[in-house]
Amino acid sequence: MQHESEIREPLILGKKSYHQVTEDIVRPIEGKASKHWYMLLTASIICFLWGIGCLCYTIGTGIGVWGSNNGVDWAWDITNFVWWIGIGHAGTLISAVLLLFRQKWRMAINRSAEAMTIFAVMCAAIFVLLHTGRPWLDYWLFPLPNQFGSLWVNFNSPLMWDVFAVSTYFSVSLVFWYTGLIPDFAMIRDRAVKPFAKKMYGIMSFAWGGSARHWSRFEEVSLVLAGLSTPLVFSVHSIVSTDFATSVVPGWHTTIFPPYFVAGAVFSGFAMVLTLLLIMRKIYNLENYITIKHIEYMNIVIIVTGSIVGVAYLTELFISWYSGVEYEQYAFLNRATGPYWWAYAAMMTCNVISPQLFWSKKLRTNLMFTFVMSIIVNIGMWFERFVIIVPTLCRTFLPSSWNMYHPTFVDIGIYTGTIGMFFTFFLLFTRYFPVIAQAELKSIMKSSGQEYKEKHAAHSNDAYNAGHH
Amino acid sequence: MSKVVIHAIYDDEEPLLANAKQIRSQGFRIKDVFTPFPVHGLDAAIGVPRTRIAICAFIYGLTGASLATLMMWYMMIGDWPTDVGGKPSFSYYMNVPAFIPITFESTVLCAAHGMAITFFLRSWLVPGAKAKNPDPRTTDDKFMMVIETKEENRATIEGLLKNGGASEIHYK
Secondary structure (H helix, E strand, O other): OOOOOOOOOOOEOOOOOHHHHHHHHHHHHHOOOOHHHHHHHHHHHHHHHHHHHHHHHHHHHOHHHOOOOOOOOOOHHHHHHHHHHHHHHHHHHHHHHHHHOOOHHHHHOHHHHHHHHHHHHHHHHHHHHHHOOOHHHHHHHOOOOOOOOOOOOOOOOHHHHHHHHHHHHHHHHHHHHHHHHHHHHHHHHHHOOOHHHHHHHHHHOOOOOOEHHHHHHHHHHHHHHHHHHHHHHHHHHHHHHHHHHOOOOOOOOOOOHHHHHHHHHHHHHHHHHHHHHHHHHHHOOOOOOOOHHHHHHHHHHHHHHHHHHHHHHHHHHHHHHHHOOHHHHHHHHHHHHOOOHHHHHHHHHHHHHHHHHHHOHHHHOOHHHHHHHHHHHHHHHHHHHHHHHHHHHHOOOOHHHOOOOOOOHHHHHHHHHHHHHHHHHHHHHHHHOOOOOHHHHHHOHHHHEHHHHHHHHHHHHHHHHHHOO | OOEEEEEEEEOOHHHHHHHHHHHHHOOOOEEEEEOOOOOOOHHHHHOOOOOOHHHHHHHHHHHHHHHHHHHHHHHHHHHOOOOOOOOOOOOHHHHHHHHHHHHHHHHHHHHHHHHHHHHHHHOOOOOOOOOOOOOHHHHOOOEEEEEEEEHHHHHHHHHHHHHHOOOEEEEO
């Protein structure tokens, strides 16, 4: 059994036995759904349906119903795409990167964070598939043999790299998430009394039994998937950033984009995880598993990545001046003082100033403050993508081509719809799937559970005293 | 000689681990152990060899890289090279930097999915199959050791199990 230092705070609070862990995690699934759950679900479904309506309107009538125009040909669509993909990256980071770093605190949060990733990538995919203009021809994005002499796609293009990156990211994240769920589904199956539930969880659990050989393969598979997902996370968002960085547009054509985007993604992703988890732990009484320490660790990641993002902003500003390239200099002058200066101010305040407040231990262990901050960070990161795209495109090289951009109700509607879709899926996830990786958590109970740590500390104190007298 | 299958249930993993080592050191073979979570040291205690699934993943990854390379060479250089912005379209080597992202993604895709499918098929974990654990409590908080042995050894093993802290013993 692994020994953990006594000065580390426990990751599982209270007097918990293995059976109690099972009970706590399965209670939201076996019990009846609360009134709050139904209310939130209804609100989410309404937004989702509105979004579907706007989506159908776009496909039926054309991209002209959006606010995009000749100069600003990417606007809310790509802003939202990058925003959602960025949010998705936190889930993979928590499951994969923290596993490689052997951070046991990831076990209470990885399941819901990965679910968040899957749903976020689905939302992102909607924008990509829709913004092509003729979505029924989206299969042209793939290198399939065809009757145009077999006209192939251009593998030199970052837009093509995106196709492979996002598809791979979605499918691998799905596999990673689902593989981890199998032992937990088996737990629910073995407890299920109602025949339909037993059958469903039985099928979903793939007949898992917890045999030693299977656990050994399971652990190896988790480790390898984590090892594969880590470079995947970094590569996917770097590739998304190259959609901008490989262009010649001033303000876009900079090598800082890949690391800057990845840090920004982790930043906004962790903020979204916090928003979801702070509510979920309260409603499902999981405070003993998703403890204040977990929240604090996530806030620390937010300061780190927020600071990287802040440094990236300052670097961009400095280099644009230092380069002496007038177009680059103007690109940033325009962001700060042009027609969208308010978006720039929002971005700077939300992303640079606010996360720095987490240096204070009092603030980063305060749940209400953390919740408000997580929303602020998400808003700030949306503005960051908006500021990169719209103000830049509305004033590119040729002043006679300068154009303003205003979103239409359809742009806003589809975005609202994806938020509705995200929450709908997440709420369904919390109702029918185990939100915490309980099998994993049980494996650290003896090393990181509060009751065991206290017992251990008492014994070692006795041994120490006995040895010294 | 007739065989007997013994199911020993424990309430905690520590007695299970100690008892498994003890029984194995006496020369008996342990057929399987069912636990609600992976127990460290159990593989060594019951003699489960190291899994080779990571090697499979590596091979699948190489396959993915080769497939992507072949695909891009054929489509961009071999079959229909096009002049896009003056980029060199007659040489694969000159395009390699641009082809890296897709080669990498294909490697990860094939490695991950290949390994996952291998894992499920090798362990025969498929939707619709019968649950593999004989006792449903082993996904909650009980640990089960399964020993298949000749009828004559039954008493010896039973003694070892009882001394080792097994809370229940069943015979099948």
